[in-house]
Amino acid sequence: MPDALDATPYDALLLLSFGGPEGPDDVVPFLENVTRGRGIPKERLKEVGQHYFLFGGVSPINDQNRALLDALRKDFAGHGLDLPVYWGNRNWAPYLTDTLREMVADGRRRILVFATSAYASYSGCRQYRENLAEALATLRAEGLELPQVDKMRHYFNHPGFLQPMIDGVLKSLADLPEDVRAGAHLAFTTHSIPNASADTSGPVEDHGDGGAYVAQHLDVARLIADAVREETGIDHPWQLVYQSRSGAPHIPWLEPDICDHLEELHGTGVPAVVMAPIGFVSDHMEVLYDLDTEAKAKAEELGLPVRRSATVGADPRFAAAIRELVLERAASERGGDVTLCALGALGPSHDLCPVGCCPARAPKPAAAGADSPYA
Structure with missing residues (x-):
């Protein structure tokens, strides 16, 4: 076993993803979650859901996240990184709020979030930060102690x-x-x-x-x-x-x-x-x-x-990259001199989303950024 790797100040990693239906009966409720607030009739959602019905009403994304979870846990264990990994979704079980509630019950107080979206955009970054803020607001209303939540940088060029x-x-x-x-x-x-x-x-x-x-x-x-x-x-x-x-x-x-x-x-x-x-x-x-x-x-x-061609999925090199990103961010939070790994002309992305980054369609609180109400 290699020497233990240091993830402090973090005591957990949260894999945050989109979610998807896992059977025909889930399709319309899932799409209602995705389109909430847009006033789309249920009959229209049934038409949209035909893509899912062609595949038995099952999106592969949840099984793919399970495979990535398994790859991460194996990679972390194999490299001596003692950091539990949890999983929460935006639009289907396991729901983000339920997962954060579980993490709080398990005593997790400093959480690093890895979102399954590699690039900057409203739907690929800020909306996840809004979801985190909504979940934290729910936990606060329940009287639970709120953890500090940080979001990992974009990794498109890792x-x-x-x-x-x-x-x-x-x-x-x-x-x-x-x-x-x-x-x-x-x-x-x-x-x-x-x-x-x-x-x-x-x-x-x-x-x-x-x-x-x-x-x-x-x-x-x-x-x-x-x-x-x-x-x-x-x-x-x-x-x-x-x-x-x-x-x-x-x-x-x-x-x-x-x-x-x-x-x-x-x-x-x-x-x-x-x-x-x-x-x-x-x-x-x-x-x-x-x-x-x-x-x-x-x-x-x-x-x-x-x-x-294939996407990265649960490739061991991708799991290793996530470990490297965890350790990089942890060392940076501890005040260490960290060299950020990135290829190409753009260099490494920011750790903390600045004000005005990927602005919302309508102003909503967003966690894990410079404008977070949960600093």
Whole structure:
């Protein structure tokens, strides 16, 4: 057993995720949680839920989080890091508030939060901070002692997140027919969000023209494309594209959509495409449906060979990266001189979200930031 690693002042790690239904009866209640406050009729939610019903009403995200939990606990134990790991979701069981209540009952007083979203955006960062604030408010109303909660920095450019994706793209290229492999294009995909949300993502100084959200994804795409070129000797053309749009048609969202992109590439004579979902931590429903179902159907209709590379999931290198991020933040909180690990042009992200970072659609309290009411 290696020497024990020091995570103080933290006494627990919270894996915070989106959540998903685990059976047909869960689908509509889950979607009601996701869309609460938007006044969407239940019949419309049943239509939206068809994506889930195609897969038996089960989203893979919860099992994928269980696998990541297992990988983290094994990694921590194998490296002598004595830090319990809990799991809470925004929209389905285990719910965040219930998990925080359990952590308080277990005596946890300083909690580090790892969210399954690697990039800056309202829905990928600040909304999780709002969820934390709501949960803490509930605990306070119940008369419970509140823990201090910190959120881990964005990890989009950590090598433990990047290397599994690089390997996934290389494997997908190798799986293409040899006669089209060298000419294949790389389509790096992420979740489309409203242009207005993208433009205000990240700290205020990063706002404008896609904000930190687009800049971070472009940096990751460049890093992967460069690594693929170094490994294969081939400079595959690439583009950042989007998927999973869900907003009203009159509101501008980030484009182009992956299916439109495939049509365009096919029209220009591109012989094959590798779709790399760099915006997603695991192969959850939006990857399985929007890429493996819809986009692959479009490619088949076009006669365009495509492959979809893997997300990082529970890759041991990703679990190791999370351990490194925990230890890095812990050492920083203790006042140590810490070198933050990050690749690419943007450098490491901030530990504490500043005021004005990924602003809310309507002002709401958010924990674990410079504007937190729970400092």
